[in-house]
Amino acid sequence: MSNQYIPRAEDKFTFGLWTVGNIGRDPFGDPVRGVVTPVEIVHMLAEVGAWGVNFHDNDLVPIDATAAERDRIVRDFRKAMDDTGIVVPMATTNLFTHPVFRDGAFTSSDPEVRAYALQKTMAAIDLGVELGAETYVFWGGREGTETDVGKCAVDSGRHFRYAINYLCDYVIDQGYNLRFALEPKPNEPRGDIYLPTVGSMLGFIATLDHPEMVGVNPEMAHEQMAGLNFMHAIAQAWEADKLFHIDLNDQNMDRYDQDFRFGSHSIKQAFNVVHFLESVGYDNPRHFDAHAYRSSDLDDVKEFARGCMRTYLILKDKSRQFAADSEIQALIAECTADDGSMSMWLEGGYDPGRNNELRRHLFDRDALGARGKPYERLDQLLIDLLLGVR
Numbered sequence: 001m002s003n004q005y006i007p008r009a010e011d012k013f014t015f016g017l018w019t020v021g022n023i024g025r026d027p028f029g030d031p032v033r034g035v036v037t038p039v040e041i042v043h044m045l046a047e048v049g050a051w052g053v054n055f056h057d058n059d060l061v062p063i064d065a066t067a068a069e070r071d072r073i074v075r076d077f078r079k080a081m082d083d084t085g086i087v088v089p090m091a092t093t094n095l096f097t098h099p100v101f102r103d104g105a106f107t108s109s110d111p112e113v114r115a116y117a118l119q120k121t122m123a124a125i126d127l128g129v130e131l132g133a134e135t136y137v138f139w140g141g142r143e144g145t146e147t148d149v150g151k152c153a154v155d156s157g158r159h160f161r162y163a164i165n166y167l168c169d170y171v172i173d174q175g176y177n178l179r180f181a182l183e184p185k186p187n188e189p190r191g192d193i194y195l196p197t198v199g200s201m202l203g204f205i206a207t208l209d210h211p212e213m214v215g216v217n218p219e220m221a222h223e224q225m226a227g228l229n230f231m232h233a234i235a236q237a238w239e240a241d242k243l244f245h246i247d248l249n250d251q252n253m254d255r256y257d258q259d260f261r262f263g264s265h266s267i268k269q270a271f272n273v274v275h276f277l278e279s280v281g282y283d284n285p286r287h288f289d290a291h292a293y294r295s296s297d298l299d300d301v302k303e304f305a306r307g308c309m310r311t312y313l314i315l316k317d318k319s320r321q322f323a324a325d326s327e328i329q330a331l332i333a334e335c336t337a338d339d340g341s342m343s344m345w346l347e348g349g350y351d352p353g354r355n356n357e358l359r360r361h362l363f364d365r366d367a368l369g370a371r372g373k374p375y376e377r378l379d380q381l382l383i384d385l386l387l388g389v390r
């Protein structure tokens with residue numbers, strides 16, 4: 001195995017306690033793997049070469065733990081972090097497992113549940129910050145509906161906005177160094193989840209009291225479940241300065257929430273994602289929000305984790321090769337060639353004088369329409385490169 005595919009701290013590869021700790025329960029079958037404790041997971045992550053670990057409050061501290069139990073758990077966890085060098089860059093709240101959240105948390109139609117969700121999240125924020133988290137993720141798994149007859153979607157949006165504004169103020173009030181990252185998903189576990197895509201989250205963020213504190217945590221499989229192009233979604237988030245975090249995994253489009261190992265299914269899309277992140281210099285955590293196949297035993301879970309990181313690093317290497325390939329780059333230059341002749345209209349915005357000229361200019365529409373683009377050739381060069389024959 002080549003050294004160049006060994007993960008390093010600067011890759012900022014992270015896994016959630018819930019990912020490598022997944023016990024393989026699904027709606028049709030019981031768990032197939034035993035519980036691995038948070039401390040054991042930290043050691044396992046160190047063994048496979050990850051940089052960090054993320055958690056939901058209750059992945060670490062059971063929902064019914066006493067204050068003393070909480071403190072003991074945190075102490076043991078911190079010792080495992082210190083012993084291994086594993087850090088906690090992100091934390092989040094479980095607002096979906098307990099029956100209290102059966103009709104949502106921040107968007108529940110029960111005001112008492114909404115207030116409880118705020119209380120639970122503030123305690124979880126305290127826990128995350130105590131262990132070093134600088135990003136706090138909000139994934140609204142239960143914030144949705146199966147039927148829309150009982151709930152007003154506008155009210156639900158207002159409730160969600162109220163909660164995020166409230167929690168931003170809490171973070172400011174505490175003086176925490178913490179940013180929020182909202183994670184959209186179209187469905188599962190609800191029939192439909194509010195704010196289902198990266199685009200809808202970005203629109204929502206602009207309506208908040210502290211939009212500068214809030215970005216997105218796009219997940220590859222979530223956009224794919226909606227049939228969307230994940231690279232386009234992260235590009236929009238990046239350009240808006242909102243790509244605070246990323247969940248990498250994989251998924252066969254239009255299926256159930258598969259959470260496959262990164263790069264295991266849509267290898268070309270995975271390349272596009274890595275190539276984008278590496279080209280723009282993305283420097284926030286790279287989180288693998290996936291889990292091993294239900295057929296895996298614990299050794300195979302480690303192979304799953306190693307595989308996520310290895311595939312990322314192989315694709316990073318392919319990205320370098322792509323950027324250095326003169327034939328590929330010449331074709332891209334040909335596709336995007338600009339002789340500057342249109343810059344008087346395409347740069348500098350609207351100007352009445354220049355605009356009069358644009359209105360009068362004669363375009364040879366047929367000649368323009370006859371210009372082809374060598375995308376077939378370019379795409380095949382990428383395929384050759386990815387398949388290792390280039």
Ligand code: GCO
Pocket residue numbers: 056092137138139141183185219247257289
């Ligand atoms: C899912 C989600 C979750 C979230 C996690 C952190 O589909 O279950 O992706 O794994 O990422 O709850 O917020």
Ligand code: MN
Pocket residue numbers: 185219221222257259289
């Ligand atoms: Mn997911």
Ligand code: MN
Pocket residue numbers: 139183219247289
């Ligand atoms: Mn996720």
